[in-house]
Every structure is written in C-alpha cells, then in structure tokens.
Amino acid sequence: MKVSSLLYVEDDKAWRETIQRQFSSAICQNVETAEDYLSALEMIQRRKYDLIVMDGLEGDCFVLNKELQGMPHGDVVIFSGDDRNKGRAEKVGIPFFKKPNDLDRLIETYKD
Numbered sequence: 438m439k440v441s442s443l444l445y446v447e448d449d450k451a452w453r454e455t456i457q458r459q460f461s462s463a464i465c466q467n468v469e470t471a472e473d474y475l476s477a478l479e480m481i482q483r484r485k486y487d488l489i490v491m492d493g494l495e496g497d498c499f500v501l502n503k504e505l506q507g508m509p510h511g512d513v514v515i516f517s518g519d520d521r522n523k524g525r526a527e528k529v530g531i532p533f534f535k536k537p538n539d540l541d542r543l544i545e546t547y548k549d
Contacts (some may be wrong), residue, residue, distance in 0.1 A: 440511070440547050442484070443468045446477040446491040456516075463544045464488070478504050484517075486511055488547055492536070493517035502531060513549075514545060 443465055446493075447453040453470050471477035474491075477492045481489070488511050491502075502513060515526045518536040526533040534543040 440465045440487045441467060442486045443488045443490065443509075443547075444471060444477060444480060444486040445469070446471045446474065446489065448472055449493060452492070452536075459540070459544070460490070464547050470488065474500055474504075479510060481505065481510060489513045490516050490543070493522040495518045512547075514543065516540075 443460055445453065445456055445460060445468060447456065447470065450472070453472065455466050457470050469486075471480055476489065477489070477491070480486075490506075491513070493515060505513065512532075514532040514534060515522055516534045516536050516539070517523075520535070523533045523535070532546075535542070
C-alpha cells in the first residue's frame with residue numbers, strides 16, 4: 438500500500454516525536470501528529486489520511502474509530518503497549534501492533 442499521508446495519534450509527547458521521525462523516514466515524509474482523539478478527529482474531518490496509527494489513548498482509540506465510520510480515510514491501526522486493547526481491536530477488526538515490540542513489523546507493513 439502506498440502511503441502518502443499519515444496521522445499518528447499519541448498522548449505521550451516523547452513517543453509522538455520519536456515515532457513521527459521514524460515514520461517520516463520509513464513510511465512517508467508527510468506525517469502529522471495529534472495528542473488526543475478529539476484533535477485527531479478535527480484533523481481527519483479536514484483531510485483524508487492514507488494511514489491512521491493510534492495509541493490506545495486509554496481506550497479512546499475505539500471512540501475515535503467509531504467516530505470515523507462514514508468518513509473517508511485510509512487504513513486504521515492501533516499501536517499500543519496496553520495488551521487489553523488487543524482483544525478489543527480484534528473484535529472490531531482493527532489491526533493491532535504491540536508497542537514497542539512491533540514497531541519494525543508496523544513499518545514493514547506500510548513502508549514504501
């Protein structure tokens with residue numbers, strides 16, 4: 438899949454900045470970030486992203502996913518260190534990548 442725009446939603450500033458740099462060099466240059474699901478939702482309402490990567494956001498990733506229904510967007514994945522999100526993600530059909538262990542697998546899945 439060719440990714441030309443990516444939104445990374447992460448509430449931890451250090452993770453947000455680190456992963457943005459890694460995604461920019463490995464997946465696509467156009468990586469934008471949001472610190473919470475409301476900011477992400479506003480950004481998604483303004484433009485379509487080819488890939489949306491979300492942290493678990495204390496469960497708000499599922500709220501954001503529900504809000505996305507009917508809106509144009511590309512793939513949505515969860516990149517979270519909280520294993521509780523994995524089962525729930527599988528139930529609603531969102532690919533889950535374990536943070537930080539699956540970072541390379543996530544990049545490999547979507548890199549150019």
